[in-house]
Amino acid sequence: MKTPNNKNRFFNVFSKRKDDGHSSSYVMETTHDDLLQFYTSLVTNDPEIVFVFSRQGELYVASREKMEAFFGTEITSTNDFRKFTSPQTWKQLKISFISALNGMTEQVDITVRNKQLEELPLTLSFVPIKEGDQITSVYVKVSNNLEKYLLEQQLILSDKHLNYAQQLAQIGSWEYLIEEKKLICSDNLIQILGLKEVDSHSLENLFQNVHSDDVEMTVPILAYTDNYKAEFRIIRNDEVRFIQAHIEIIEKDGAPYKLMGVVKDATIERQLEIALKESRDEYQYIFDHLTSGIWMRESMDGPFIYASKGLEEILCLPTKTLYVNDQAWFELVNEDYIDTMNKAKARVVAGEKVQEIYAITCLNGDKKWLLEQIIPRFNQQGDVTNVFGLVLDITREIEMEQELLYLAQYDALTGLPNQAKMRKTLGEFTKNKERFAMLNIDIDRFHLINNSLGYSIGNEALKILAQRLRDMTPKNGAIARMSNNNFLMLVPDHANKNDILALAENILKNIRQPFTIQEFEVNVTASIGISFYPEEASDERTLLEKAHNALQEAKKKGKNNYELSSHVTNISTFKQYMLERDMRKAITEKQFAVFYQPQVDTRKGLLTGARAYIRWNHPDWGLVMPEEFLPLAEENHLINPITDWLLEKVLQSMQAWQEEQLLLKPITISIPALRLLKKGFYDLVTQLIEQYNINPALLRFEINQSTFLHENIISESIEDFKQLGIRIVVDDFGKGYSSLDYIRKIRPNVLKLNKVFIQNLFEENSIDDAIIKSIIYLAKSLTMEVIAEGVETVEQLEFLKQLECDYVQGHIFSKPAKESTFKAILKTGYVIPKSKYKRAVTVERRQYYRYRFSYPVLGFLTITEFNGHAITVGKTPILIENISLGGLKILSNLKLPVNQDMKFNVTFNIMGEHFEIAGELRWWEEKHGDVFGYGIRFIKNINVENRLASIINKLSGYERKAETIPNTTFIYKEPQKYFREMKN
Structure with a gap:
C-alpha cells in the first residue's frame, strides 16, 4: 500500500474516533504537526469564512478570527446558526447540510445579521468530504454577496424605474436578437401596443394591431436594412391610437445582429395637435371672414406676427405689405390723429389696454373711421411680450352718427336748424340776458300748394322760401324750420321795435315775390307773430306762446300780416x-x-x-x-x-x-x-x-x-x-x-x-x-x-x-x-235777507271834476309794470264810466289786485282823439253779475292833463247842448251782458 498523501492523512484524522467518541481530543492527540499545519493553512488562507463540521454537526475547525469578526460570537456546531437566522433560513440550512451528508454539493443564499445587526446577503456552499466511499464531514464556505446583492437590487430598481418612466412617458422598449430570433419587451410596450401575449421568437407579433392603412409603414422594420423612424396607427380596444416608433440596427462584424426599438403612445399629443389644428383652422376661417381685422405684433413698433385678411379690406392694403413694412398702417393715419395714436402706443408700452377711434385715408383716397382695441400680453416678470389688436371699420356708423346728429339739429329738406336746435339756441339767447325779438313766421295756406301741385313742388317751394329767410336773417340772429311751413327767427341787438317791424315788412315783401318751379308760378304770403324778450316774457315757453298768439291774430286779420304779441295778449291770459x-x-x-x-x-x-x-x-x-x-x-x-x-x-x-x-x-x-x-x-x-x-x-x-x-x-x-x-x-x-x-x-x-x-x-x-x-x-x-x-x-x-x-x-x-x-x-242760526241789492258804498275821492258818460266808453287796459319789472301785457277791453284830469272809473270782468306793484296803460278814443295814459288801481268794488268796478289814478303827466282838460271841456259842451258826442265808441249793452258775450 502506498503511503497516504497529506489529503488522505487529513481525512483519516477526521474520520477516526476513540471509543469514547471524543474526536476532537483524538485529533489533538494523534494529529501530526504537518497535518495540522495543512488544515490550518487551508482554513486561514481562504479569503472567505470556512467551517468543517462532522456528520453530527460539530465544528472541527474554522477561521476563528473571521468568524468572530463577522458573527460576533463563537460557533461550535451547526445549531449555533439558529442564533442569527430566521426559522425559515435555519430550515433551509439544515436541508442543505443533510443533502451534503448524502453526497450532494449544495449552495444556498441567505440573509443574516452580523454583529452590527446589519442584514447581509450570504452564500453558503455545502461540500461533502469523503474518505473512500464514506462521507465523513461537511465543508462549509461562507461568501459575502453584499456587492452582488446591491448590484442586483440596483438592477431591479432600475428596471422598476424604467417601467415607471415608460408608463409615465407612455414609452415602451424592445430588443430583437436576429440570429437567435429572440424578442425581449418591456411591460409597458405590451400595454402600449395592446398585445395580449408576445411570442418571444416573432418580431412580426409586435405589429399585429397596426391599422390596415398603415401596415406598409412597418415593412422596413422587418427588412433589417436601415434605421427606422415613423408614426403609424394601431387599433387598441377598438380605439385608434397613434404610435411613434424609433428602431436602430446594431451591427456586429459588419452585419446586423440586433434591433433595438422604442415606441411612444403619442395619441394625446396627436389628438391635441388635431384639435389645435381644427381650432386654429376654425379661428383662421372666422378671422378670414370677419369684417373686422385681427393682428398680433411682438411690440408696438415690432413686426407683425399675424394679420388677418379682414385688414386688407379695412386698410385697402394686402397683408403682405404689413409684414414687409410694419409702418405702412401708421402712415395712413390722418394728421389730426397722429398725436392720439402716439399717446395710445405709449400707454400700451406702459401696460395699458387702449381703445381709440381715429381716421385714416387709404391709398385710393377713401377716408375711413376705425375703432381699434389694443391689448398687451405680459410674461411672469411683467414685461410686454406680445401685443394683440382688434380693428373695426366704423365708417358707416360714424357717418350715420354724424347724419343723425345733423338731422337731430337740422331740417333735412331745407338745411335750416330744426326745432330742437332752435330751442337750444333760444336757451343760449335767454341765458345771455340780452334783449332780442322773436318772429314766428308761417306760410299762409301752404297746404294748397301741396294739394294742387304736389308735394314735390311743395318741397322745392319750401327750399326757396327757406333760402330767402336765411338771407334775411341778421348775422348774429338765428332762423329755424319749426314744422312743415312754420319758421322761427331770433333777432338780437335791435335798436328799437321799429327795426323789427321794418324787418317783418321786408320778410312779407320777399315771401310774396312769385317764383317758378317746373313751369308753375308759385305765389305765397306769410303771417308773422312778434314777441320781445325780456319785455314781454322772462322765459322761453311764454315767449313762444306770445309769438304764437300774435301769429294767430295776424292770420285773423287776413294773412300777409304781422302782429305784436303786446297787442293780442290780454291781462286774463297773463293772470x-x-x-x-x-x-x-x-x-x-x-x-x-x-x-x-x-x-x-x-x-x-x-x-x-x-x-x-x-x-x-x-x-x-x-x-x-x-x-x-x-x-x-x-x-x-x-x-x-x-x-x-x-x-x-x-x-x-x-x-x-x-x-x-x-x-x-x-x-x-x-x-x-x-x-x-x-x-x-x-x-x-x-x-x-x-x-x-x-x-x-x-x-x-x-x-x-x-x-x-x-x-x-x-x-x-x-x-x-x-x-x-x-x-x-x-x-x-x-x-x-x-x-x-x-x-x-x-x-x-x-x-x-x-x-x-x-x-x-x-x-x-x-x-x-x-x-x-x-x-x-x-x-x-x-x-x-x-x-x-x-x-x-x-x-x-x-x-x-x-x-x-x-x-x-x-x-x-x-x-x-x-x-x-x-x-x-x-x-x-238765521240770516236776514237784504231789502234790495245794494252796491258797495264808495268814498268820494275826487280832486278834479269828473265827467260821467251816459253810456260806458270802450277802452283797453295793458299791464306795463309787474313787481318792478317792465312788461307789456294787453289789450284787455274795459268800459269807462267817468273821467277826470286825475283818473277814471272803469268796469271789467277781471278781478285785479289793488296794489302798488302793478301799473297799467289805459288806451281809448274820445271824439277821434287817441289817448294812452299810465296809471294804477286805487280802489275796487264788486258790481252786479261778476263785474268789478275800479278807480284808476293817472300818473302825473302835464301834457296828458292839458289834452284831457280840453276834451273834458268839449264833452261838457256837448252835454249842455244835449248833442251826441262824435267819434267815440259807446257800449249800449248792460256791462254784465257785454262781458259775457265777449267771453263767449
Whole structure:
C-alpha cells in the first residue's frame, strides 16, 4: 500500500474516533504537526469564512478570527446558526447540510445579521468530504454577496424605474436578437401596443394591431436594412391610437445582429395637435371672414406676427405689405390723429389696454373711421411680450352718427336748424340776458300748394322760401324750420321795435315775390307773430306762446300780416299764466283759505247749511276766485291735493265749532270727477271723518255734471258715500250734461239750480221761469230737494218761495264769507235777507271834476309794470264810466289786485282823439253779475292833463247842448251782458 498523501492523512484524522467518541481530543492527540499545519493553512488562507463540521454537526475547525469578526460570537456546531437566522433560513440550512451528508454539493443564499445587526446577503456552499466511499464531514464556505446583492437590487430598481418612466412617458422598449430570433419587451410596450401575449421568437407579433392603412409603414422594420423612424396607427380596444416608433440596427462584424426599438403612445399629443389644428383652422376661417381685422405684433413698433385678411379690406392694403413694412398702417393715419395714436402706443408700452377711434385715408383716397382695441400680453416678470389688436371699420356708423346728429339739429329738406336746435339756441339767447325779438313766421295756406301741385313742388317751394329767410336773417340772429311751413327767427341787438317791424315788412315783401318751379308760378304770403324778450316774457315757453298768439291774430286779420304779441295778449291770459306757475307753491305755502256761503230755508229764513268755497290769497293778484284757478289745477293734475286740503280744512273747522258747542249745519263741498276717479278717496273720507269725529250726515258732496260722463265708473263710489250718510248734490242742474237718465241712475239727494236761470228770470222774452218751475216740480216728484244759487234780489227770492224751492244761496243773504263771519251766522242760526241789492258804498275821492258818460266808453287796459319789472301785457277791453284830469272809473270782468306793484296803460278814443295814459288801481268794488268796478289814478303827466282838460271841456259842451258826442265808441249793452258775450 502506498503511503497516504497529506489529503488522505487529513481525512483519516477526521474520520477516526476513540471509543469514547471524543474526536476532537483524538485529533489533538494523534494529529501530526504537518497535518495540522495543512488544515490550518487551508482554513486561514481562504479569503472567505470556512467551517468543517462532522456528520453530527460539530465544528472541527474554522477561521476563528473571521468568524468572530463577522458573527460576533463563537460557533461550535451547526445549531449555533439558529442564533442569527430566521426559522425559515435555519430550515433551509439544515436541508442543505443533510443533502451534503448524502453526497450532494449544495449552495444556498441567505440573509443574516452580523454583529452590527446589519442584514447581509450570504452564500453558503455545502461540500461533502469523503474518505473512500464514506462521507465523513461537511465543508462549509461562507461568501459575502453584499456587492452582488446591491448590484442586483440596483438592477431591479432600475428596471422598476424604467417601467415607471415608460408608463409615465407612455414609452415602451424592445430588443430583437436576429440570429437567435429572440424578442425581449418591456411591460409597458405590451400595454402600449395592446398585445395580449408576445411570442418571444416573432418580431412580426409586435405589429399585429397596426391599422390596415398603415401596415406598409412597418415593412422596413422587418427588412433589417436601415434605421427606422415613423408614426403609424394601431387599433387598441377598438380605439385608434397613434404610435411613434424609433428602431436602430446594431451591427456586429459588419452585419446586423440586433434591433433595438422604442415606441411612444403619442395619441394625446396627436389628438391635441388635431384639435389645435381644427381650432386654429376654425379661428383662421372666422378671422378670414370677419369684417373686422385681427393682428398680433411682438411690440408696438415690432413686426407683425399675424394679420388677418379682414385688414386688407379695412386698410385697402394686402397683408403682405404689413409684414414687409410694419409702418405702412401708421402712415395712413390722418394728421389730426397722429398725436392720439402716439399717446395710445405709449400707454400700451406702459401696460395699458387702449381703445381709440381715429381716421385714416387709404391709398385710393377713401377716408375711413376705425375703432381699434389694443391689448398687451405680459410674461411672469411683467414685461410686454406680445401685443394683440382688434380693428373695426366704423365708417358707416360714424357717418350715420354724424347724419343723425345733423338731422337731430337740422331740417333735412331745407338745411335750416330744426326745432330742437332752435330751442337750444333760444336757451343760449335767454341765458345771455340780452334783449332780442322773436318772429314766428308761417306760410299762409301752404297746404294748397301741396294739394294742387304736389308735394314735390311743395318741397322745392319750401327750399326757396327757406333760402330767402336765411338771407334775411341778421348775422348774429338765428332762423329755424319749426314744422312743415312754420319758421322761427331770433333777432338780437335791435335798436328799437321799429327795426323789427321794418324787418317783418321786408320778410312779407320777399315771401310774396312769385317764383317758378317746373313751369308753375308759385305765389305765397306769410303771417308773422312778434314777441320781445325780456319785455314781454322772462322765459322761453311764454315767449313762444306770445309769438304764437300774435301769429294767430295776424292770420285773423287776413294773412300777409304781422302782429305784436303786446297787442293780442290780454291781462286774463297773463293772470292765468302766473296762477298756473305759482299753483304748486300755493299748496306748499298754504296760501288757500275757505269761505262759506250760507244756504237758507226759503220758508223760515233759518240757516240750513253752507257751501264751502276755496279762495287763493295770491301774493300778487290778491284773493283769486276758484273759477279762475281750479280749471288750471285740473289741467296741471293738482285738483286732487287741493280737494283733499279743502275737505280736511272743512272737517277741522267743524270739529272746532263742535267743541264750542255750536249747532252744526251740513256743509257742501264740491268734489271734482277726477277726485272720484282716483282710487283711495273713499278711504280718505272715512279716515278724516273718524279723525275729526264728524257725523257723515253733516257732509254734502256736490258733483258737477261733467261727472256724469264717467257715471259708469263712479256711480258705485257715489253709492258708497250715500250709504255712509253723505248726501249727494248735483250742481248746475239744467245746464251742460243734464240728463234724466243720469239722475235716474245716480239718484242724488239734492238738485242745485244753475245761477244763469236765476239771473235771467225777469228779462224780456225769458223762458227761465218756466225752466225753474219744471226743475222744481221734477225734484218734488222724485222726492229730491232743490237749492237755487245766485239769488241776489228780493224779486228772485219771492219767486222761488212761491215755487216752494227748498233752499236758496246768494248775495241777498250773504256773499261767501270768511270762517269767522260764518261762525257768527252759525251762532244765530238765521240770516236776514237784504231789502234790495245794494252796491258797495264808495268814498268820494275826487280832486278834479269828473265827467260821467251816459253810456260806458270802450277802452283797453295793458299791464306795463309787474313787481318792478317792465312788461307789456294787453289789450284787455274795459268800459269807462267817468273821467277826470286825475283818473277814471272803469268796469271789467277781471278781478285785479289793488296794489302798488302793478301799473297799467289805459288806451281809448274820445271824439277821434287817441289817448294812452299810465296809471294804477286805487280802489275796487264788486258790481252786479261778476263785474268789478275800479278807480284808476293817472300818473302825473302835464301834457296828458292839458289834452284831457280840453276834451273834458268839449264833452261838457256837448252835454249842455244835449248833442251826441262824435267819434267815440259807446257800449249800449248792460256791462254784465257785454262781458259775457265777449267771453263767449
